[in-house]
Amino acid sequence: MTAPTELLDWWERGEQHLGTALGRVTDEEFGAASLLPGWSRAHLLAHVARNADALVNLLGWARTGVERPMYASPEARDELIALTAARAPAELRNDVLSATRRLAGAVREMPESAWSVEVRTAQGHTVPAAAVPWMRCREVWVHAVDLDAGVDFTDVPDDVLAALGDDVFRMWDARGQMPDVTVFAGDREWGSGALAVAGPLPVVVAWLTGRSTGEGLRADGPLPALEVWL
Numbered sequence: 001m002t003a004p005t006e007l008l009d010w011w012e013r014g015e016q017h018l019g020t021a022l023g024r025v026t027d028e029e030f031g032a033a034s035l036l037p038g039w040s041r042a043h044l045l046a047h048v049a050r051n052a053d054a055l056v057n058l059l060g061w062a063r064t065g066v067e068r069p070m071y072a073s074p075e076a077r078d079e080l081i082a083l084t085a086a087r088a089p090a091e092l093r094n095d096v097l098s099a100t101r102r103l104a105g106a107v108r109e110m111p112e113s114a115w116s117v118e119v120r121t122a123q124g125h126t127v128p129a130a131a132v133p134w135m136r137c138r139e140v141w142v143h144a145v146d147l148d149a150g151v152d153f154t155d156v157p158d159d160v161l162a163a164l165g166d167d168v169f170r171m172w173d174a175r176g177q178m179p180d181v182t183v184f185a186g187d188r189e190w191g192s193g194a195l196a197v198a199g200p201l202p203v204v205v206a207w208l209t210g211r212s213t214g215e216g217l218r219a220d221g222p223l224p225a226l227e228v229w230l
Contacts, residue, residue, distance in 0.1 A: 001116035007133035008107065010160050014140035015100050017155065018048070022096060024149040027089035035146045035211065044146055045096050046084035050077070051139050052099035054122065055132050059106040062117035062129035070122040077122070103136065138164060138230075142209060153202035153211070161205045162188055168208045168229045177227040183208070196220045 025041055034044040054070035054077075061068040071077035084095060115130040141156050142164070153161065165183070169190045172178045180193035185204040197204075199217040206212040207226070214223040 001128060001130055002112055003110065003115055004130045004133055007130075007137060010137045010157075010163070011133045011140070013157070014137050014144070014160070015104075017151065018140040018144040018147075019097070019100075021144040021147045021149040021151050022093065025147065030089040030092065033148075035148045039146075040085070041147055042085040042087075042089070042092060043081065044143060045092055046081045046087075048139060048143055049084055049092075049096045049099040050080045052096075052103040052136070055136055056102050056106045058119045058121075058132050059103075059110055059114075059129060061119050062114045062132075063106075063110055065117070069120065074122075107133070134163070134167075138167060142211070145206075145211060153206045156202065156205075158201055161201045164205050165190055165201075165208055168205075171229055172227060175227070179224050179226055181224065195224065197223065 030042045031040055034041045057068040057070055117129050118126050119129055120126050141160055144151050145153060181191050181195045181197050182193050183190045183204060184198040185201040197217055197219045203216040207214045209229050
């Protein structure tokens with residue numbers, strides 16, 4: 001398995017996109033609510049920083065063969081995020097950028113052969129290391145929207161949006177939680193359920209990922225409550 005070139009490109013663009021959103025948040029706004037219920041912007045950014053370090057662990061595992069889990073435990077993950085979120089805005093901003101640089105360094109160190117090595121996610125799923133760039137892609141593109149700093153799903157490239165739709169339905173299928181819908185967005189289609197739902201790609205993906213209640217969508221009946229994506 002070779003380096004996932006397309007995913008690496010999406011990831012790099014996503015990090016730049018998140019950086020743009022972060023640059024719009026003033027120090028005084030770090031404590032305000034993000035678009036994720038119960039999470040401040042500081043909490044969201046702390047999660048983004050520690051996620052980067054967790055993925056560095058997975059790439060190190062793949063490169064060296066020495067097991068390095070994303071987090072020591074769910075409790076340790078939550079504690080790390082809480083400690084990070086408590087930092088001063090300038091420190092937290094620098095932490096996000098430094099963690100991103102560490103992840104970029106880990107990507108550069110990956111030999112071609114290591115991308116096929118299997119590692120384990122925090123949810124216990126076994127995946128090849130080549131899946132790690134996508135794991136980060138969805139974090140940075142979606143959380144840039146969650147930061148509530150003037151960017152939304154219309155700013156996400158169509159190919160990334162389509163991949164997010166694929167990911168949502170793949171997750172639901174794996175958990176046996178597929179909703180009874182068929183979703184249409186341009187020439188893209190997901191699901192095979194009884195209720196037809198259609199709309200522009202950014203609007204559809206916002207709904208599928210739980211970032212909207214379906215405003216702007218057309219449907220044959222009431223929209224169902226969707227299961228959590230991640």
